[in-house]
Amino acid sequence: MIGALELGLIYGVMALGVYLTFRVLNFADLTVDGSFTTGGATAAIAILAGWNPLLATLAGFATGFAAGVITGLLHTKGRIDGLLAGILTQIGLWSVNLRIMDGANVPLLRQDTLFTPLRELGWLGTWAGVAVLAVIVAVFGVVTVWFLTTDLGMSLRATGDNGPMITSFGVSTDFTKTLTLALSNGLVGMCGALVAQYQGFADISMGIGLILVGLASVILGQAILGQRWLWLAVFAVTVGAVIYRLIIFAALEVGLNPNDMKLVTAVLVVAALLIPRWKGIAGRFNRRPAERERDRSPEPAEISVGVGAGTQREV
Numbered sequence: 001m002i003g004a005l006e007l008g009l010i011y012g013v014m015a016l017g018v019y020l021t022f023r024v025l026n027f028a029d030l031t032v033d034g035s036f037t038t039g040g041a042t043a044a045i046a047i048l049a050g051w052n053p054l055l056a057t058l059a060g061f062a063t064g065f066a067a068g069v070i071t072g073l074l075h076t077k078g079r080i081d082g083l084l085a086g087i088l089t090q091i092g093l094w095s096v097n098l099r100i101m102d103g104a105n106v107p108l109l110r111q112d113t114l115f116t117p118l119r120e121l122g123w124l125g126t127w128a129g130v131a132v133l134a135v136i137v138a139v140f141g142v143v144t145v146w147f148l149t150t151d152l153g154m155s156l157r158a159t160g161d162n163g164p165m166i167t168s169f170g171v172s173t174d175f176t177k178t179l180t181l182a183l184s185n186g187l188v189g190m191c192g193a194l195v196a197q198y199q200g201f202a203d204i205s206m207g208i209g210l211i212l213v214g215l216a217s218v219i220l221g222q223a224i225l226g227q228r229w230l231w232l233a234v235f236a237v238t239v240g241a242v243i244y245r246l247i248i249f250a251a252l253e254v255g256l257n258p259n260d261m262k263l264v265t266a267v268l269v270v271a272a273l274l275i276p277r278w279k280g281i282a283g284r285f286n287r288r289p290a291e292r293e294r295d296r297s298p299e300p301a302e303i304s305v306g307v308g309a310g311t312q313r314e315v
Contacts, residue, residue: 001249002125010194011217012238016144017187018214019237024148025180026160030086032214034093034189036207039189040196041097044106047197053114057193059172064189065182067261072178087088097204106196106205113197140187141234148230156180172275188214210267217241219272244268275309 014036021029039060045155046056068091074085098104106195125131147153158166167173187209196202221240227233244265251264 001246002127002130002246003188004249005124005196005242006133007198008242009049009130009189009238011191011196011245012137012212012241013140013194014188014191014210015214015217015221015237015241016234017184018211019179019234020156020184020238021216022215023222023233024157025177025184027177027181027298028086028116028180029068029071029184030083030211031067031071031089031093031181031185033207033210034097035064035185035189036192036195036203036210037097037151037204038093038100039064039192040202040206041100041106041192041204042189043098043193044196047108047111047113048106053112053197055117057114057190057197057206060193060196061186061190063290064187064192067189068185069178069181069212072174072181073270075181076174076177092095094204101204104233105124106202108197108200108202113200131222133203141238145231147235151164152179190312201279209262209265212262213244214267216244216269216272217263219269220244223272223275 021027043056043060066251071089075082118124163173217240219237225236256274
């Protein structure tokens with residue numbers, strides 16, 4: 001279970017990226033399936049080349065950022081539908097990732113990574129390791145909340161809420177959309193770099209179906225904790241990533257086939273989407289019959305007609 005907690009916290013970084021596009025920008029971005037692998041592949045190759053693990057992780061962020069920029073430009077300048085733009089970038093990244101790794105798999109055996117100090121201290125796989133990762137993810141969450149409360153962050157949020165309105169204030173929605181997609185995929189790429197170092201290898205298939213994992217984390221966490229305030233929405237996203245990993249761990253522990261995990265994920269997303277509706281239905285049935293009847297009855301309309309010049313009376 002400790003391993004599931006650690007992995008869930010690491011995937012919390014990815015969930016923050018998905019949150020930026022799915023909730024803030026209101027954009028279903030499928031680029032993440034490719035940018036996650038791109039970040040992992042870039043970090044793995046950089047570490048093998050002798051780079052400092054931290055710089056290799058930042059390189060993973062940079063390549064993910066670049067992937068997001070490509071999707072953004074295809075959508076804003078090329079006028080390609082957002083969903084299709086993400087798919088096109090994702091497909092292209094498959095070949096790019098194979099080129100980066102020069103194969104389908106890059107092992108990191110006996111290589112120093114960001115997790116080497118934790119492993120040498122004996123903290124990895126213990127509650128101490130979970131605490132360290134929780135602090136790191138909390139820092140990412142705080143920075144995300146802070147950024148979204150700045151003028152630029154507010155512009156990104158306004159773009160997702162009401163693009164025409166923010167355009168009337170002179171803000172370029174093409175820029176804000178592209179920046180949001182870039183930052184989102186940058187976080188996803190960084191998460192891919194962290195996962196590659198944590199598990200000790202980068203693989204061409206490590207990002208397949210990741211968008212579903214990200215959506216499950218965002219929707220599940222916010223369905224449970226809500227999203228009334230910005231800080232709560234961001235916190236719920238990271239908690240959702242941990243809950244998702246714990247559910248997958250429990251499913252494997254009870255004997256489910258690993259091949260069924262995608263189905264389990266799909267069921268989780270559907271359940272999380274239906275939770276708010278179930279709450280609303282339950283709330284209506286728990287009310288008194290008279291209150292339910294009053295809610296269904298239309299309010300009497302006031303009709304005014306003119307009587308003489310400049311006078312009105314109600315009928």
